[in-house]
Amino acid sequence: MDQRLSFVTLVVADLAATRRFYLDGLGWVPALEASGEVLMFRVGEHVVLSLWDEAEATQEIGPVTRGGTPPVTLAHNVATTAEVDEVLDDARRAGAPKVHDAVRRDWGGYSGYFADPDGFRWEVAYNPGEIGASVLP
Incomplete structure (x- = not known):
């Protein structure tokens, strides 16, 4: 596989x-x-x-269970810290029920989160490392 x-x-x-x-x-x-x-x-x-x-x-x-925070996150990586803030602002304007402002992370990046209408969490991240750069268009 x-x-x-x-x-x-x-x-x-x-x-x-x-x-x-x-x-x-x-x-x-x-x-x-x-x-x-x-x-x-x-x-x-x-x-x-x-x-x-x-x-x-x-x-x-089959049946789907709901409740609490789903044990998964999705990530949208961007090239700058300013873009992180812009995307989080877009999510707020779109009506995201929860938005957590971005902060500097211990791993060297900058990220925040928003939730879609079903509570799925999206991380919006600037990752200055090699793996972060590898996922950008």
Whole structure:
């Protein structure tokens, strides 16, 4: 098996609210949209973020549990600390229910977090290291 990730799929409780947040709020453009079922965004050369309506998802994968902070984070890396603050401001304007201001981190970078309508946490980070630079376009 190749060492790669092709899709990240998040099961969402209210696809319409999720659509408003990502499209109207953050300005993202879907690569595929099946109304009431799924939204897909190309987030890398070979990576797709899929936002799957809970009712549709449970038919295929079974029951979904909710509550608390999901034990996963997604990251959006940028080239400067100023861009971190700009993206967090964009998330606030988009209606992110929780935004944690960016701070300098022990690992040498600068990052903050926002949550989407389902509570999935996005880290917005400037990572000055080699691995950080390797994920920038």
